[in-house]
Amino acid sequence: MEGVRERLLRVGEELFALKGFREVSVREITRRVGCNVAAVNYHFGGKRGLYLAVVRDRWLPRAQKFREEFTRRLVSPLTPERVVVALAEAFWLAPVPERERWLHRRLLFQELAQPGEALPLMLQQGLLPLYREVERALAAALKTEVPSERLRLCVFSLLAQILHFGFFRPLLKEFLGRDLPVEEIMEHLQAFSLRGLSGWCAS
Amino acid sequence: MEGVRERLLRVGEELFALKGFREVSVREITRRVGCNVAAVNYHFGGKRGLYLAVVRDRWLPRAQKFREEFTRRLVSPLTPERVVVALAEAFWLAPVPERERWLHRRLLFQELAQPGEALPLMLQQGLLPLYREVERALAAALKTEVPSERLRLCVFSLLAQILHFGFFRPLLKEFLGRDLPVEEIMEHLQAFSLRGLSGWCAS
DNA sequence: GTCTATAGCAGGATAGAC
DNA sequence: GTCTATCCTGCTATAGAC
Numbered sequence: 059m060e061g062v063r064e065r066l067l068r069v070g071e072e073l074f075a076l077k078g079f080r081e082v083s084v085r086e087i088t089r090r091v092g093c094n095v096a097a098v099n100y101h102f103g104g105k106r107g108l109y110l111a112v113v114r115d116r117w118l119p120r121a122q123k124f125r126e127e128f129t130r131r132l133v134s135p136l137t138p139e140r141v142v143v144a145l146a147e148a149f150w151l152a153p154v155p156e157r158e159r160w161l162h163r164r165l166l167f168q169e170l171a172q173p174g175e176a177l178p179l180m181l182q183q184g185l186l187p188l189y190r191e192v193e194r195a196l197a198a199a200l201k202t203e204v205p206s207e208r209l210r211l212c213v214f215s216l217l218a219q220i221l222h223f224g225f226f227r228p229l230l231k232e233f234l235g236r237d238l239p240v241e242e243i244m245e246h247l248q249a250f251s252l253r254g255l256s257g258w259c260a261s
Numbered sequence: 262m263e264g265v266r267e268r269l270l271r272v273g274e275e276l277f278a279l280k281g282f283r284e285v286s287v288r289e290i291t292r293r294v295g296c297n298v299a300a301v302n303y304h305f306g307g308k309r310g311l312y313l314a315v316v317r318d319r320w321l322p323r324a325q326k327f328r329e330e331f332t333r334r335l336v337s338p339l340t341p342e343r344v345v346v347a348l349a350e351a352f353w354l355a356p357v358p359e360r361e362r363w364l365h366r367r368l369l370f371q372e373l374a375q376p377g378e379a380l381p382l383m384l385q386q387g388l389l390p391l392y393r394e395v396e397r398a399l400a401a402a403l404k405t406e407v408p409s410e411r412l413r414l415c416v417f418s419l420l421a422q423i424l425h426f427g428f429f430r431p432l433l434k435e436f437l438g439r440d441l442p443v444e445e446i447m448e449h450l451q452a453f454s455l456r457g458l459s460g461w462c463a464s
Numbered sequence: 465g466t467c468t469a470t471a472g473c474a475g476g477a478t479a480g481a482c
Numbered sequence: 483g484t485c486t487a488t489c490c491t492g493c494t495a496t497a498g499a500c
Binding site: 077078080081138142167168170171172181182185186189196200202204207208209210211212213214215217218219221222223225226228229230232233234238243246247250251252253254255256257258 | 450
């Protein structure tokens, strides 16, 4: 049975992710949960406390789960192609409901838009470890010795695309004229990241 | 002489970009401008009206300016490399104060985090025309016939990196251990977008 | 642990003087 | 056009009954 505390965390995350911290009222959360307004203060010491608990108890564990999905999908011998595929799959095909993936992106987005004390937590404990993990895999995949800063920038470019294609999905739809299925996005990501524009260049 | 109306737009944009619509109060804006609270209602019909005016009168024109900067920097004969450089330069080296570039990104970010009636405006009149412009340039640069959907996805990947390196600059600093100057970011963007990871691949 | 009731405050908007 | 004064609404947080 899901207690009031857990329901507050779940509903709180939904609303914070959808509208951002300020835009959500404690009343709205407790009404949906079906409990009293005072419950938030009792369990979390206030609205801000609930928000931080959401990040700690729901967002961070999920971030770690995505990271593990990535690692789990790496198959040796490592190639750049396989690293890219593992990364894309971890984000888009992991056994996590689409709804949760959306929540996850969205909450990060909200925190970036209005940075608070949760941001350092999310960056350092959520994103940075993933970046390092990808860097390690990529270093192993590229046989040549690549300067580590070069490598990290490539990791950044990879993640940039993954996050962007998530965040700007509506714009993509408008730009293309149709809603591209995940499989095709992955295919493009792979092609672009591995060969870049020169894959299409005549010269 | 800058009238009250213009100052409200300028200060309003600063604050909306920094904190988001909800987080800013009319009182705060008018206090900084040095006018009365009622001025917002008089000139714009309310807080929301001021926000929309900011988007229309300041953000959209600036978006168009960036687009023109891009077009202006294209030199024939077009090559993919030159398109990438023109795009990066338009965003990072245009004769616009860094502060304004920051404002511009930030306001888009806020609107994406909490979409309102301004979002369609920003996407359709601000971003989409730029995307189409880049697509056109890229199509001319790539001699071979590239399916237009492929091309658009490449444009998306390009812009993804440009926006991401702007939004996540703090994370990049932490990841690299130093704050990368714009010139070096551009160099990487060019290398990655043109050749992808295979530029570093042994096989 | 969970509720009701309320304190205490801040925000947006408006009416009307000047 | 710009100001003062004020209304009304909605919020968080807390005190205290049960």
